[in-house]
């Protein structure tokens with residue numbers, strides 16, 4: 042990259058916040074997926090104004106910009122396959138406003154999700170989206186991926202809790218979209234930006250909705266000796282009109298990794314467990330818990346346990362949140378699918394996933410948001426094995442396809458990024474993809490924002 | 506020779522890192538710098554790149570590897586259970602072998618070999634800490650217990666008070682002990698943690714202790730303790746940390762704390778004295794000693810032990826761990842400030858630790874930030890709660 046551009050970047054953010062050495066570029070060439078792509082320069086702005094100046098510079102010189110938060114995404118979203126500027130928001134962590142009477146907060150995009158929760162806790166409030174990666178994923182990254190989490194079954198995903206965004210556009214202009222109100226007149230541009238994976242603008246601040254911490258919480262662990270029983274129980278609980286706060290499933294393979302990592306108390310001899318959390322008012326909780334236990338027992342649950350203390354509950358959740366990370370105890374790498382299926386299709390789709398694993402000879406673990414029908418089959422492998430990657434990708438593509446065939450979609454929350462770009466035509470019609478491309482052109486006419494992500498090339502079955 | 510074979514055995518361990526990035530939340534250095542170069546995930550990717558031939562050795566690579574507290578919080582919290590300690594130890598051995606040791610550590614190495622202490626002073630000055638006391642400290646005499654004082658507490662005035670307090674407690678408890686004075690050499694930890702061997706230092710020290718016929722070696726320094734206990738070859742005597750001995754002496758009734766510790770309190774302070782305990786990494790996470798210091802603190806009258814937001818195995822490092830202070834003193838100080846802030850949030854009146862290095866870094870942070878919170882050693886707190894001898 043041109044020396045004069047580097048110098049200008051240094052003037053904008055300070056020399057120590059511009060990295061160009063080969064060691065540093067390598068450090069920003071990966072994320073939590075199996076994809077890689079090395080940038081030409083990494084920049085750490087501290088303010089919206091600095092972001093704006095970096096964007097104006099990039100625009101003037103036709104340089105790609107890849108926004109980045111914690112680098113924890115699972116779809117190759119923050120890597121730089123075409124080089125360019127990785128724009129890391131990790132220094133933008135200010136809390137601009139906590140407005141308790143109106144149940145809103147305005148925070149900068151680089152703040153970790155969990156840090157926001159810790160700031161809100163003393164007020165008795167929370168921000169509902171709780172991705173398992175919350176201690177290291179940023180609000181900007183959560184917005185860009187429309188992140189979900191265990192509690193999103195009852196409360197909805199990121200888009201249901203983000204009311205306003207401060208966005209720096211491709212040429213450096215700063216716009217405020219939405220605000221503290223539930224609805225803003227005109228098109229829902231906030232909704233458009235949420236889930237846009239850094240391809241439409243750089244989010245610098247987020248206005249979120251706050252919820253009161255529930256009066257009571259009850260966490261159940263339902264233990265099953267067969268996967269079918271567990272998935273049927275999920276389907277039956279929802280069909281009975283019960284909406285627990287969480288309804289997560291973990292299978293035996295994942296429980297083994299998690300137990301080794303966290304000693305959370307999961308039964309490693311069982312085929313599957315459901316982690317079911319109820320929250321709300323104390324009064325009717327016992328009764329709902331009883332009904333859930335009955336449904337589980339009808340589906341051959343071996344036992345339904347209740348977390349007796351906050352510590353027991355925290356341990357179960359630490360295990361659940363740590364599940365992906367713990368796979369390193371089994372195999373060095375994984376490809377995680379993120380398909381979503383109708384809950385009634387869960388038993389059948391899980392059987393098909395298992396069958397795919399057997400056919401390819403690949404271990405597949407499952408730990409996922411069952412209540413949402415949002416699967417996370419983790420295909421575990423050792424990248425050093427000859428030809429394995431191709432096998433893994435084929436198995437992954439098959440899983441995507443069975444999800445779509447079951448009436449579902451290819452990603453629930455991890456985004457398309459690079460990884461699932463080939464799956465886009467499975468789920469969006471050529472006309473829909475064309476519409477998305479027009480949106481992209483409206484926000485990024487030159488195509489410099491996170492290029493090569495989300496939208497397939499025209500050659501992939503989509504007319505230009 | 507590129508000595509990469511020193512790194513190669515850790516390939517499998519490095520590949521177990523799934524790059525989930527959860528170490529960002531654990532690493533005190535990352536917390537301060539917010540750059541991927543600080544965190545275990547990043548360092549592992551760099552080392553893998555070296556092994557794969559995609560990255561060459563450079564001063565920057567070496568700097569990144571050594572800019573580490575070696576506090577092992579990344580390992581403690583890693584979900585895949587990646588042994589970052591072994592990986593980074595291997596990396597440092599490799600770097601030291603190929604001559605890529607950062608300059609401050611080269612200088613340290615030369616000092617230790619030339620003078621047998623980290624300060625580069627005449628080793629006979631190891632008695633400085635006790636020369637202004639009115640106490641006779643036995644040295645070089647046969648004794649049941651040998652007190653291994655450590656370089657920092659012997660030679661850095663800011664923490665002389667630690668061995669001073671400890672020997673006074675021992676004497677009041679009637680423990681027969683001896684120091685080694687000039688026969689004490691650096692335990693070797695600074696060299697070992699830089700990737701070097703410390704064989705001659707170890708051999709000398711073992712012989713010096715054995716000559717006195719000791720059954721016990723006691724250290725106030727957690728790094729000496731960890732080194733003696735886990736890196737030295739087996740010895741004819743047992744190794745224990747000062748806090749373990751103090752707890753045992755209290756429990757056997759040989760020490761009787763008589764009154765609340767005499768420390769300066771704010772004018773409006775009421776109720777029991779709120780004491781928080783900072784777990785030194787080398788004593789807690791690396792050696793598993795968590796309870797002994799807490800047993801001493803809670804045995805004192807009028808004291809309430811309050812924990813900071815991180816403690817025991819998850820305690821945040823004080824900033825003085827590994828070789829960070831040599832490599833980047835400013836960063837080390839910044840991390841100390843954050844740990845001190847945790848003590849303030851716990852509303853502690855006194856910050857107690859069991860390590861001269863933690864006490865130095867935290868004490869300097871308190872001074873710099875104008876925080877009026879005494880930072881002291883377990884032995885000092887205990888001594889202040891004991892009756893003056895008649």
Ligand SMILES: Cc1cc2nc3c(=O)[nH]c(=O)nc-3n(C[C@H](O)[C@H](O)[C@H](O)COP(=O)(O)OP(=O)(O)OC[C@H]3O[C@@H](n4cnc5c(N)ncnc54)[C@H](O)[C@@H]3O)c2cc1C
Nearest residue numbers: 110111112113114118173174179181182185188189239244
């Ligand atoms: C162990 C583990 C568990 C996980 N669990 C969940 C889960 O339960 N639910 C879930 O939804 N996800 C989960 N994820 C995936 C990941 O954590 C989320 O996608 C998260 O939202 C990414 O945030 P980040 O800050 O790491 O963003 P990054 O990974 O840095 O970036 C993600 C994408 O967002 C873009 N981006 C980042 N910041 C901005 C910004 N300020 N403006 C515009 N674009 C931006 C990037 O360009 C990229 O496309 C998990 C990941 C791991 C490793």
